[in-house]
Each structure stands twice: as structure tokens, then as C-alpha cells.
Amino acid sequence: MIDPFAIEDGTEVPPPSGPAPEDLLAGLNPEQTEAVRTTEGAVLVLSGAGTGKTRVLTTRLAYLLAGGFVQPWQCLAVTFTNRAAREMRERVTEIVGADAASVALGTFHSLGARMLRRDGERIGLPRDFTILDADDQLRLIKQVAVGMGLDPKRWPPQALSSVIQRWKDRGVGPDQVGADPGAEYAGGRAVAVYRAYQDELARLSACDFGDLLLKCLELFRAAPDVLARYQRRFRYILVDEYQDTNVAQGLWLKALSMGHRNLCCVGDDDQSIYSWRGAEVGNILRFTHDFPGARVIRLETNYRSTGHILAAASALIAHNADRMGKTLRPASGDWGEKVKVRGVWTGEDEARVVVEEAEALQRRGTPLSEIAVLVRAGYQTRAFEERLMSQGVPYRVVGGPRFYERQEIRDAVAYLRLIRQPADDLAFERIVNLPRRGIGDATVEQVRERARATGTPMTRAAEEMIARNDLSARARGALSRFLADVGDWRAFAATADARGLLSEVLEGSGYLDMWRQDKSPDAPGRVENLKELLAALDEFADLGEFLEYVSLVMENQGGDETDRLSVMTLHAAKGLEFDRVFLPGWEDGIFPNQRALDETGAKGLEEERRLAHVGLTRARKGVTVTFAAARRIYGQWQNNMPSRFIDDLPEDHIERISESGMGGSLPLARSAAPAFAAAPPSVGAAGKEGAYARGQRVFHDKFGYGEVRAVDGNKLEIAFDKAGLKKVMAGFVAPA
DNA sequence: CATCTACAGGTTTTT
DNA sequence: CCTGTAGATG
Numbered sequence: 001m002i003d004p005f006a007i008e009d010g011t012e013v014p015p016p017s018g019p020a021p022e023d024l025l026a027g028l029n030p031e032q033t034e035a036v037r038t039t040e041g042a043v044l045v046l047s048g049a050g051t052g053k054t055r056v057l058t059t060r061l062a063y064l065l066a067g068g069f070v071q072p073w074q075c076l077a078v079t080f081t082n083r084a085a086r087e088m089r090e091r092v093t094e095i096v097g098a099d100a101a102s103v104a105l106g107t108f109h110s111l112g113a114r115m116l117r118r119d120g121e122r123i124g125l126p127r128d129f130t131i132l133d134a135d136d137q138l139r140l141i142k143q144v145a146v147g148m149g150l151d152p153k154r155w156p157p158q159a160l161s162s163v164i165q166r167w168k169d170r171g172v173g174p175d176q177v178g179a180d181p182g183a184e185y186a187g188g189r190a191v192a193v194y195r196a197y198q199d200e201l202a203r204l205s206a207c208d209f210g211d212l213l214l215k216c217l218e219l220f221r222a223a224p225d226v227l228a229r230y231q232r233r234f235r236y237i238l239v240d241e242y243q244d245t246n247v248a249q250g251l252w253l254k255a256l257s258m259g260h261r262n263l264c265c266v267g268d269d270d271q272s273i274y275s276w277r278g279a280e281v282g283n284i285l286r287f288t289h290d291f292p293g294a295r296v297i298r299l300e301t302n303y304r305s306t307g308h309i310l311a312a313a314s315a316l317i318a319h320n321a322d323r324m325g326k327t328l329r330p331a332s333g334d335w336g337e338k339v340k341v342r343g344v345w346t347g348e349d350e351a352r353v354v355v356e357e358a359e360a361l362q363r364r365g366t367p368l369s370e371i372a373v374l375v376r377a378g379y380q381t382r383a384f385e386e387r388l389m390s391q392g393v394p395y396r397v398v399g400g401p402r403f404y405e406r407q408e409i410r411d412a413v414a415y416l417r418l419i420r421q422p423a424d425d426l427a428f429e430r431i432v433n434l435p436r437r438g439i440g441d442a443t444v445e446q447v448r449e450r451a452r453a454t455g456t457p458m459t460r461a462a463e464e465m466i467a468r469n470d471l472s473a474r475a476r477g478a479l480s481r482f483l484a485d486v487g488d489w490r491a492f493a494a495t496a497d498a499r500g501l502l503s504e505v506l507e508g509s510g511y512l513d514m515w516r517q518d519k520s521p522d523a524p525g526r527v528e529n530l531k532e533l534l535a536a537l538d539e540f541a542d543l544g545e546f547l548e549y550v551s552l553v554m555e556n557q558g559g560d561e562t563d564r565l566s567v568m569t570l571h572a573a574k575g576l577e578f579d580r581v582f583l584p585g586w587e588d589g590i591f592p593n594q595r596a597l598d599e600t601g602a603k604g605l606e607e608e609r610r611l612a613h614v615g616l617t618r619a620r621k622g623v624t625v626t627f628a629a630a631r632r633i634y635g636q637w638q639n640n641m642p643s644r645f646i647d648d649l650p651e652d653h654i655e656r657i658s659e660s661g662m663g664g665s666l667p668l669a670r671s672a673a674p675a676f677a678a679a680p681p682s683v684g685a686a687g688k689e690g691a692y693a694r695g696q697r698v699f700h701d702k703f704g705y706g707e708v709r710a711v712d713g714n715k716l717e718i719a720f721d722k723a724g725l726k727k728v729m730a731g732f733v734a735p736a
Numbered sequence: 737c738a739t740c741t742a743c744a745g746g747t748t749t750t751t
Numbered sequence: 752c753c754t755g756t757a758g759a760t761g
Contacts, residue, residue, distance in 0.1 A: 080750045109751045133751085209751050244750075277749060377747045399749090433737095440737045474737095552751070571748050593747055611748085634746070635752035 042291035049617035050304030062095040072102040076234040112212035122223040155186040168210030169278030171248040231259025242267030246278040306336025313616040316648040338655040340624040347631030351387035368565040370579035376591040398568035408526040423457035435514035438478035499537040581619035587640035
């Protein structure tokens with residue numbers, strides 16, 4: 001590594017590579033220019049939706065580098081998502097070239113992990129610690145809590161886990177909990193669970209996601225020299241999505257920036273929608289207090305949306321009290337279309353109407369990829385999926401499980417982890433009986449018991465139990481066969497490359513065969529994913545490096561070029577934009593969500609409103625807000641009032657649409673609803689009952705060809721050739 | 737130890 | 752309504 005002091009000595013400043021800094025400013029507006037050029041000191045760039053935030057961020061980084069006054073590795077750029085990090089790296093590379101490669105650029109978590117790998121030994125964290133994801137974390141907390149005698153029914157591990165995570169988000173270790181919120185949870189024993197969980201993590205040489213920051217803070221406290229080194233090194237720090245940082249991340253940034261004090265945070269308090277995940281809007285609201293003398297620069301010129309959309313969004317968000325205040329101004333004078341507000345009778349009507357409008361837009365030339373349906377909660381996607389599927393409109397649901405969160409990937413990774421790290425008990429437990437090899441819960445429990453009693457890893461405990469003949473003959477045989485296999489793989493790992501190793505493991509263990517023989521419809525996809533994992537391994541010489549990549553960075557392969565409409569949650573839509581956006585389910589209780597209201601009151605309502613603001617500002621040219629008078633939720637008919645957010649939209653900028661042929665009696669104002677007390681008329685949207693008969697051959701988009709076994713109204717029971725017996729709505733199949 | 741049945745519970749989820 | 756999990760059963 002290059003000596004960071006080479007530049008500060010001022011002797012050999014390398015000549016600027018690429019463009020001159022001032023040339024980069026062409027095309028920026030005055031605020032953007034100011035945000036780029038104010039390189040010294042603390043700067044908060046309040047960047048409203050569509051105001052060119054990414055452009056400012058990348059230009060600012062390029063501007064620093066292009067001057068040649070700072071080495072790339074003296075710049076720290078922090079994002080939340082890998083996607084954002086990748087995009088920033090790509091865009092800066094386009095501007096300044098290869099220099100961009102050595103900028104310390106990444107997510108909070110990956111940068112934290114890098115620091116801990118380097119210096120974590122100073123706080124007793126081995127260099128090769130394992131990174132646990134949410135699933136591992138939950139299993140471990142559950143184990144610990146149950147081990148302490150807590151009834152998982154009364155104190156769900158899930159809840160304990162979130163209490164502990166909130167502590168970590170706030171930078172609070174087990175010894176610092178004090179009177180922190182949540183301290184009373186589980187009769188005050190949550191703290192003890194936290195402490196035991198941390199002990200357990202230490203025993204496993206593991207960190208969960210929260211630890212990647214929490215342990216950095218601990219490191220900075222315990223080893224001031226290490227902190228000082230980072231402080232000297234990072235002369236310029238750049239942070240994206242600052243409104244989403246939690247307390248720990250805020251402290252992390254503050255600590256690192258104390259050397260040169262050049263900290264630039266970009267964010268938008270009006271897009272803070274992750275407080276329930278520990279994000280602390282206070283970080284942005286208190287910025288000038290935390291960094292006295294800080295400059296605040298507002299970006300308010302919106303280059304994305306037409307006038308009516310912006311006017312509606314601005315008026316809506318103006319109803320929030322807790323904000324720094326910003327007004328989006330349209331860059332163009334184009335008012336465009338008013339925001340459509342459309343009431344319908346039922347949830348099915350809503351899906352039908354939305355899909356019809358989307359199809360009409362497509363006919364008039366809007367690509368499906370420029371149309372999005374943004375819902376409040378995941379369960380709402382279903383109605384739209386059904387309708388889109390039956391209409392044959394290509395669509396994608398964004399935001400399924402991440403690649404590395406998939407069961408099959410985690411299983412494969414667990415094999416690798418166990419091979420590399422025999423003490424990885426979580427990996428051991430995960431795959432010891434997967435595929436089934438006759439090592440049941442009872443046996444695993446015995447091994448765990450002995451491991452706990454003797455303070456050894458489970459692998460070791462299992463070996464000892466075999467040697468001492470502590471087990472039933474069956475279990476003993478199965479377990480020793482498993483351990484022998486792992487031993488063989490471990491030996492193999494010494495010579496083979498990563499891909500060869502995993503390939504051998506997946507075949508030799510029977511894991512791949514397990515999925516190949518599985519009859520469920522998603523099994524082939526899992527086999528595909530495993531192949532993808534194998535292919536990804538080619539890029540890595542070192543298994544450890546790969547495991548880090550898999551647990552922190554790896555994403556679903558995009559690779560989908562077909563023109564599809566997007567369906568996703570509002571949360572997933574943040575940072576994206578589309579020509580046309582549909583915002584369904586604007587009904588009190590759904591959006592704003594009832595639980596948000598119940599649990600966090602006025603604060604919750606404001607966050608819901610920010611979510612609505614995010615939704616509206618995703619659209620360039622058109623927004624359609626819809627609400628249904630009644631919908632079936634969990635099989636129960638429920639009448640709803642139109643969302644109070646509809647009242648926040650100024651009449652001048654919206655167009656209320658009444659359904660034709662429905663008597664014009666739809667509740668277009670809140671006072672008119674709920675519209676009816678009894679069940680609404682059934683629409684029968686899902687299909688033509690009686691169109692299918694037993695024995696008929698049919699085709700289904702997902703499951704392929706099959707034969708109808710039974711007909712029950714519009715539900716069919718079909719024996720699919722590949723996917724097996726399924727119950728399917730008649731609307732989803734076509735005669736074959 | 738695997739498979740079946742009963743039953744609770746169902747907001748959002750960047751790492 | 753439907754899905755995931757706990758416990759009882761073979």
C-alpha cells in the first residue's frame with residue numbers, strides 16, 4: 001500500500017489524470033455546483049427527490065480526484081446498498097478512469113467488515129471471523145434464549161432479535177443498555193439474552209450485521225491509534241442516503257471524520273422511511289448541531305416529474321411537521337397530467353382497472369418497464385399478479401429474497417463454512433442432516449449438549465461421542481460417515497480450487513441430487529441457483545474472500561431484458577423512477593398502515609406520509625392513485641375509508657375519476673365512505689368457471705403442462721407433468 | 737426420524 | 752384465505 005503521507009509532504013503531487021476539475025461542472029445548476037465545489041468542512045446536501053443527487057455525489061468524488069490533490073485511497077465513500085456502491089464506482093470510473101478503483105467505496109457494512117478484518121484483533125476478533133446473516137442470527141438468539149429458559153411462545157425470538165438489533169443500531173453494547181428502550185423486554189431478561197448472544201458470537205468467532213459497525217466503534221474506543229490512522233487516511237468522506245443512517249453509523253462517521261473534518265452527507269429527510277429498521281432521522285435534523293459550522297445546501301430543482309405531480313407531492317409532504325423544509329421546483333414548465341385519483345368498489349376491481357390502464361398506456365407506446373405498481377405491503381402484490389397473469393401482461397415482482405438468502409445458497413455456503421471453519425456450529429447444525437442422512441434432532445441435541453458441556457465445537461463433540469460410543473448404532477454410523485466426508489472435503493480443499501471444491505461437495509453430499517429429485521416447482525430453479533453459485537466461484541481464488549462476498553455483496557443476477565411491468569413495495573421503489581406509477585390501496589388502515597399508526601402514533605403517520613411522498617415522486621409523467629371501498633383481506637370482507645393522504649392532495653392538481661357504469665355513487669370523498677356495509681357484488685374476475693373439465697390438458701405459465709383432476713368452481717386441481725398436484729385458479733391456465 | 741394435521745398469525749426489511 | 756410452524760403420530 002502507498003504511504004498516505006506521500007501527498008501530505010507535498011513533494012510529489014501526481015499530475016491530475018483525466019479532465020480538469022472545473023470542466024466537470026458543466027451542466028450542473030448553481031446549487032449542484034456549490035455542492036460539488038464545497039469540498040472542505042462539513043456539508044449537508046439536502047437533496048429532494050429527482051434533484052440529481054447521484055450526479056452530485058459522483059461529480060463531487062470525480063472533482064476531488066481530478067484535481068490530483070488527494071489520492072483515491074484517501075477518499076471514503078459510503079452507501080447503503082451494494083447497488084448504489086457499484087453504480088457510484090462505475091460512474092466515477094467513467095469520468096476519471098482507473099483512479100476510481102482505489103477509492104475506499106462501499107456499504108457501511110462492507111467497509112466495517114474490512115476494518116475489522118484488518119484491525120479487529122485489537123479487540124479480540126479473529127481475522128477470519130464469520131459474518132452471520134439475519135437467519136443465522138435468529139437461530140442463534142433463539143438457541144440462547146431457550147437455553148436460558150425463556151418460553152419462545154411468550155417471548156418470540158423474533159422480537160428478542162429485533163430488540164437486540166435496535167441496541168446495536170444505537171451503538172449500545174450489552175454493558176451499556178442501562179435504561180435504554182427495550183431494557184424491560186422479556187421481564188428485563190432481554191439484556192441477559194443480549195449478553196449471552198454476544199458471548200456465543202465470540203465463541204463462534206462471528207459477527208452479525210450490526211456487529212460490523214458496533215465492533216468498529218468498540219475498536220475505535222479500545223485502540224485510539226487505529227482510529228487515528230483511519231482519521232489521517234480519510235481526508236474526504238462522502239455519504240449517501242444520510243437520512244437512513246442509524247446512531248451507530250452516525251457515530252462511526254463522526255469518529256472517522258474527526259481528522260480532516262471534511263464530511264459531506266447527502267440525504268433527504270422527506271424520504272426517511274426506515275426508522276423501524278433503526279434509521280435515525282435525527283442524524284440529518286441535528287447535522288448542523290453535531291458539526292458546528294456545517295454548510296447546508298438544498299437541491300430543490302426537480303428534473304424528473306411534471307408540474308402537477310410535484311405540486312401534489314409537495315403539498316402532501318408539507319403536512320409533516322418534523323422536517324427541515326424544502327420545496328421541489330419543476331425544472332421544466334411542463335405541468336403534464338394531473339394526478340388521477342380513482343375510487344373503485346373492490347380490490348379485484350382495483351387490480352382490473354390498474355391493469356387495464358397499464359395496457360392502454362402500453363398500447364400508446366409506454367414500455368412496460370416504465371410502468372410500476374407500488375404497494376404498501378407485500379401481500380398486496382398478489383391481486384395484481386393474478387390479474388397481470390390472467391391478462392398475459394409480463395411483469396416482475398421486485399424484492400424477493402436476495403440471492404444469498406436463498407435456502408439452497410445458504411446451505412451450500414454452510415458446507416463451505418464448515419469445511420473452512422470446523423468450529424462453525426451454526427453451519428454444522430444447518431447441514432448435518434441435509435440432505436437427510438439419519439441424523440435427527442435428537443442426535444443433534446445430544447451433540448449440542450455435549451459441546452456446551454465441554455466447551456468445544458460441535459464437530460469436536462461429535463467426534464468424541466463417536467469415539468466414546470455414546471450414541472445409538474444408527475446415529476453413530478450416520479454421524480461418523482458425515483464427519484468422514486467433511487474430513488475428505490477439508491483435505492480436498494487444500495489442493496482444489498474453490499469451484500472444484502464446492503462442486504465435489506454438492507455432488508458427493510447428495511445435496512444437489514436432493515433438489516434434482518425434488519418434485520416441487522421451485523426445485524429446478526434451486527438447481528439453477530446452485531449452478532450460478534458455482535459459476536460465481538470462478539471469480540475467486542480464495543474461499544474466504546468468496547464467503548465474504550456471498551454474505552455481504554452478492555445479488556440476484558439481473559439479466560432480464562424482457563419488457564416487464566414492475567410490482568413492488570414503496571420501500572423497494574425508493575431511488576427508482578418510472579414514466580407511469582400506480583399507487584393502489586390508498587385506504588386508511590392499509591396506507592397509512594394501521595399498525596404504524598397504533599405503534600408509533602404521529603411519528604408513524606409522518607413516516608407513512610413520507611412513504612406516500614416517495615411513491616408520488618417516483619413518477620415522471622403520470623400517477624394514478626386508487627382506493628377500494630371494500631376488499632377481502634385474509635378472507636374477510638373489510639370496508640375502508642379512502643386514505644387521509646388523499647385529503648393532503650390539492651384539488652387543483654388532481655383529477656377524480658368515477659367508475660363508469662357504477663352509478664357514479666363511488667366514494668370519491670372520505671365523507672362518503674364506507675360505501676356499503678354488506679359484501680360487495682362479486683365480479684368473477686378470475687375466470688370462466690366450467691370452461692374446464694376433468695381429464696383436460698392445460699398449460700400454466702409457471703407450472704407448465706398438466707391434466708385437470710378436479711374442478712371446483714373456478715378452482716382447478718391439476719396434476720402437472722413437472723410440478724405435481726396443484727390447486728390453481730382457472731384464470732391462470734389455458735387449454736393445451 | 738419423517739410425515740401428517742391443527743392452528744396461529746399475517747407491514748415495511750438497504751446489510 | 753393461505754402459509755408456515757408446532758406437536759402428535761406412524
